[in-house]
Every structure is written in structure tokens, then in C-alpha cells.
Amino acid sequence: MTISALQKARSTYQPKLPAVFAEGKPYKLIEGEATTCVADQEKIAKLFKATYGAPQLRFETGESTTSDKTINVGVILSGGQAPGGHNVIAGLFDGLKSLNPENKLFGFLNGPGGYIANDYQEITAEFLDNYRNTGGFDIIGSGRTKLETEEHFDQGAENCKKLGINAVVIIGGDDSNTNACLLADYYKKNNVDIQVIGCPKTIDGDLKNEQIEISFGFDTACRVYSELIGNIMRDCNSSKKYWHFTRLMGRSASHIALECALQTQANICLIGEEVREKAQSLNEIVEYMANVIAKRAENGNNFGVALIPEGIVEFIPEVGVLISELNELLHHREDEFNALEDKSTKVAFVKENLSAETSAVYTSLPELIQTQLTNDRDPHGNVQVSLIETEKLMIEMVDKKLKEMKKAGTYVGKFGHQAHFFGYEGRCAAPSNFDADYCYSIGYTASALIGTGKTGYMSSVQNLTKPAIEWTAAGVPITMMMNVERRHGADKPVIQKALVLLDGAPFKHFVSKRDEWAINTDFIYPGPIQYFGPTEVCDQRSVTLELEGK
Numbered sequence: 404m405t406i407s408a409l410q411k412a413r414s415t416y417q418p419k420l421p422a423v424f425a426e427g428k429p430y431k432l433i434e435g436e437a438t439t440c441v442a443d444q445e446k447i448a449k450l451f452k453a454t455y456g457a458p459q460l461r462f463e464t465g466e467s468t469t470s471d472k473t474i475n476v477g478v479i480l481s482g483g484q485a486p487g488g489h490n491v492i493a494g495l496f497d498g499l500k501s502l503n504p505e506n507k508l509f510g511f512l513n514g515p516g517g518y519i520a521n522d523y524q525e526i527t528a529e530f531l532d533n534y535r536n537t538g539g540f541d542i543i544g545s546g547r548t549k550l551e552t553e554e555h556f557d558q559g560a561e562n563c564k565k566l567g568i569n570a571v572v573i574i575g576g577d578d579s580n581t582n583a584c585l586l587a588d589y590y591k592k593n594n595v596d597i598q599v600i601g602c603p604k605t606i607d608g609d610l611k612n613e614q615i616e617i618s619f620g621f622d623t624a625c626r627v628y629s630e631l632i633g634n635i636m637r638d639c640n641s642s643k644k645y646w647h648f649t650r651l652m653g654r655s656a657s658h659i660a661l662e663c664a665l666q667t668q669a670n671i672c673l674i675g676e677e678v679r680e681k682a683q684s685l686n687e688i689v690e691y692m693a694n695v696i697a698k699r700a701e702n703g704n705n706f707g708v709a710l711i712p713e714g715i716v717e718f719i720p721e722v723g724v725l726i727s728e729l730n731e732l733l734h735h736r737e738d739e740f741n742a743l744e745d746k747s748t749k750v751a752f753v754k755e756n757l758s759a760e761t762s763a764v765y766t767s768l769p770e771l772i773q774t775q776l777t778n779d780r781d782p783h784g785n786v787q788v789s790l791i792e793t794e795k796l797m798i799e800m801v802d803k804k805l806k807e808m809k810k811a812g813t814y815v816g817k818f819g820h821q822a823h824f825f826g827y828e829g830r831c832a833a834p835s836n837f838d839a840d841y842c843y844s845i846g847y848t849a850s851a852l853i854g855t856g857k858t859g860y861m862s863s864v865q866n867l868t869k870p871a872i873e874w875t876a877a878g879v880p881i882t883m884m885m886n887v888e889r890r891h892g893a894d895k896p897v898i899q900k901a902l903v904l905l906d907g908a909p910f911k912h913f914v915s916k917r918d919e920w921a922i923n924t925d926f927i928y929p930g931p932i933q934y935f936g937p938t939e940v941c942d943q944r945s946v947t948l949e950l951e952g953k
């Protein structure tokens with residue numbers, strides 16, 4: 404197999420570990436106080452009788468408390484790709500081998516579906532070596548099948564039994580870790596001898612809390628997008644003729660857009676959580692953007708960069724209502740809808756069957772967006788925001804608004820525009836040094852949790868603004884992160900999603916600067932991720948992490 408010169412050089416990179424694991428010394432487990440959960444304590448305690456209330460854990464150098472009996476472990480990659488997944492597996496593998504060289508690691512193929520179907524591959528040292536420090540989840544593949552019914556759990560246990568597997572590591576986002584928690588509780592309650600450990604993954608950065616400082620992949624993905632945004636900024640600052648409307652991934656939370664705005668100082672960045680808090684209508688958002696464009700035009704600057712988080716559509720009150728009415732309609736009348744022949748009859752069907760007010764909102768949207776809103780739902784019946792071209796919606800509406808302003812004499816410029824969507828470009832990038840180290844440490848910590856017989860824990864590496872040697876390795880009971888939410892008409896225990904906090908340091912910093920960045924051309928050009936060189940260039944932390952750390 405031919406590999407790039409960078410991949411070859413990068414394969415020799417030895418990811419850094421927290422001091423407790425770095426020197427291969429024995430380590431011991433320290434148990435903290437019993438825990439509760441973020442909300443709905445009684446309900447969560449009842450739902451997770453076997454695992455609720457477990458103590459927080461951390462590892463320290465000292466007389467070993469780990470078992471050296473042979474362990475076989477299964478690993479699953481779940482959901483969207485995030486840079487560093489291969490290093491979680493590498494850390495897990497190396498950690499397991501350090502406990503006992505006879506330990507084995509099996510990868511279930513293509514996500515949780517492989518766990519149910521017993522599709523697996525043994526991960527050997529030779530096989531793994533091709534994947535160290537690389538992006539992607541292709542080592543074993545990923546998938547979005549949900550592991551949530553007792554039949555799935557029993558089938559998985561049956562498959563583990565055949566392979567002699569005593570522990571399963573689920574690398575996933577909030578939903579997959581919620582299911583890891585259900586799985587751990589189910590096995591413990593039924594005396595099934597399989598431990599379950601979760602690892603916090605998602606570029607969206609919305610699986611975080613006091614114990615999980617950031618999900619892995621966020622750092623690298625944001626660096627890739629910021630590099631591209633910076634390049635676009637230099638281009639538009641050179642030709643001075645386009646506004647670039649750029650949509651960024653993030654299914655729900657706007658962390659990615661916010662981080663990219665902080666890294667590049669874009670002229671406009673919308674934040675979904677603020678839109679919801681202020682109940683801003685689509686028209687108000689369009690007015691805000693048009694006013695910034697008009698103001699820059701007054702100074703002769705008919706160019707700029709606007710960042711739009713893909714999840715924003717669901718935060719705009721009237722569009723959020725439209726999407727949930729649409730989800731209901733297409734769920735309940737799916738067959739009727741699917742039988743319709745072409746796009747225009749589908750759009751007409753939707754217009755007729757929404758409530759009058761919502762139908763008016765739908766009708767006011769550009770035709771392209773009307774069609775996109777009726778596209779296929781995800782496996783849970785929700786609209787797939789990554790398929791809605793909000794950047795084009797905004798361009799069309801802003802263009803209309805600017806024409807009105809021109810007529811009224813309040814806009815003097817020329818609106819040339821380009822649309823971009825950055826998402827898939829960053830999800831499989833070679834992990835930054837931070838993600839390479841962080842992921843390897845998360846995997847290694849997972850092996851330590853397994854070696855000490857724990858279940859229902861998320862592997863947690865903390866103190867991340869400090870150099871890796873000062874990081875701490877910990878275990879957090881997944882139940883601690885749970886609350887009860889209404890999902891599809893039923894109360895469900897779920898890990899609380901971390902949205903952008905409007906009183907948090909990153910957002911506050913952005914607010915203190917955004918008016919300046921809107922009018923001036925204060926662009927920062929971050930350039931590509933650097934893997935080799937001075938530490939201030941290669942080991943930077945995301946601005947979000949730095950500001951939250953302070």
C-alpha cells in the first residue's frame with residue numbers, strides 16, 4: 404500500500420500520555436465520593452438500579468490495583484467520524500497489552516450493527532500499526548445503528564461469549580454513550596460478566612461537562628475548517644468582490660462555528676443558542692446580516708465572511724416549529740408521502756397538510772429549501788440538517804433584503820456571493836497533536852478502567868489546557884451525566900447535550916469582539932495544522948478549551 408510522506412513520518416509519532424501512564428509504572432485506582440446525576444435524580448436512580456451512584460475514579464502512580472488475568476475486549480466506533488478514533492483504539496490496545504500481553508482486542512465492524520450481527524475483526528499489533536495517528540474510522544468502520552433494545556443487548560452478549568469477550572468499549576457521542584450506560588446497567592443487573600466503558604467522541608463538541616472537558620475530534624475538525632476559512636478570507640481580502648457564506652457542521656450546538664469565529668475573526672457568525680434565547684425570527688437574522696454587509700459597503704468593503712452553524716435552522720423559532728410539524732407529518736403519513744411521484748407534488752402535499760401558520764412559513768422559503776426539508780429523515784425520523792443548504796437560504800434572503808435596502812437608499816454596495824459547506828472535509832483529518840495525544844490517553848484510560856473491573860464509566864482525561872504529562876486519567880460514571888428528556892412522545896434517560904452557554908467565556912469573548920470584527924477587516928489566517936515544529940504551533944489548544952479552562 405502506498406502512503407503519503409506525511410502519513411509515513413506521522414506513523415512514528417508516539418502520542419503523549421498523562422504522567423500516571425507515561426513511564427509504565429504500576430498505578431492504583433482512587434475512588435471518590437458516591438455520585439448523583441445532573442437532574443431528575445430519582446428517575447435516573449430507578450432506571451439505572453445497578454450502576455447509579457458509583458464513585459468518580461482517578462488513577463495515580465502506586466501499588467497496582469489492576470488485574471493481570473487475561474481479558475478479551477471488543478471495541479465499537481459509533482456515529483459520525485471524528486479525528487483521533489484510531490488513536491483511541493491504539494491507546495486501548497497498548498494499555499491492554501501492558502496489563503497482560505495475552506489480552507486480545509476485537510473490533511466490531513461498521514458500528515453497533517457489527518456487535519449485533521457478530522461481524523468482527525481481531526485487532527493485532529501489525530494491523531493496528533497502519534492506522535496509528537491517522538484520521539478516519541476505517542480501521543473497523545462506523546455506523547449509526549442504535550444499540551438500545553434488550554434483544555440487541557442479549558444478542559451482543561451471546562456474540563461476546565463466543566469470542567471470550569469480557570469488556571466492550573463504545574466510542575461515540577451522547578446518544579451512543581447513553582446506550583452504553585443502558586447496556587452496562589443491563590449486564591450488571593443480569594449478572595452478565597461484560598464490562599462496558601464509553602469514550603467521548605464527536606466533532607460537534609456537545610458531549611462535555613465538568614468532567615469531560617471536550618469530546619475528541621473537535622480540535623482537529625475546527626482547525627481544518629479554520630484553515631479553509633482563513634484561506635477564503637485571504638482570497639476575498641485580495642479580490643474584494645465576494646461575500647462568502649459558509650455553513651459549518653454541528654447537528655445541534657454551535658460550538659464549531661463559535662470556535663472557527665474565534666480562530667479567524669469572521670465578520671459574521673450566527674450562534675443558534677443565542678437565536679433561540681432571543682427568539683430571533685429568520686427575518687431578524689437576515690436583517691442583522693444585511694446591516695453588517697451594508698455597513699461594510701459604506702466603507703467600500705463589498706466582501707466578507709459569514710459563518711452559519713448547520714444546526715441553526717432548528718433554533719429559529721418559526722423554522723423549529725416547521726421542522727417538528729414536518730417530522731410528525733412525514734412520520735405519520737410516510738407511505739402516502741413516499742407514493743407521490745415528483746418533488747412538486749411532495750411540496751404541495753406538505754403545504755396542504757401543515758397548520759396554516761406553519762404552511763405560510765414553509766411557502767416563504769426558497770424552493771430549494773422547501774424540497775430539501777422534505778428529503779429523507781435520519782433513522783430516528785428527524786430532518787438531516789447537514790442536507791439543508793442554509794447558506795444558500797441565507798444568501799437568497801439577504802440578497803432580497805439588500806435589494807429592498809438599495810431601493811430605500813440604505814445600501815450602496817454590490818453583493819457578490821459564494822456559498823460553502825464545511826463538514827466532511829474535517830471529520831477524517833489526521834488528528835492534531837492534541838487529538839492524537841488526547842485520544843491515545845482516552846483509550847489507555849479505558850484499558851485501566853477495564854483492568855480494574857469497572858463498568859458503566861466514561862473514560863475521562865482532564866486538565867487538558869496543561870501539557871499532557873500533567874493530565875489526569877479518570878473514570879466518570881455515565882449515569883452522572885444523565886437527565887430525563889422527552890423524545891418522540893416518551894420520557895427517556897439521556898446524557899444532557901452541552902449547547903453553547905451564553906454566559907460561558909467563549910461566547911462572552913465573542914460578543915465583546917463581534918461588532919469590531921464585523922466592520923473591520925481583522926481576519927486571522929490560522930494556516931494548516933502543524934504536526935512538527937515549535938510547541939506553540941504544534942500543541943495549541945482550541946480557543947474554546949483555553950477560555951473555558953480559565
Ligand code: FBP
Pocket residue numbers: 481482483484485576604605606607652653654713788789826830
Ligand atoms: P456525531 O454526533 O455522530 O459525532 O456526528 C456529528 C456529525 O458530524 C454532525 O456534525 C453532522 O450533522 C452529522 O454528523 C452528519 O451525519 P452523517 O455522517 O450521517 O452525514
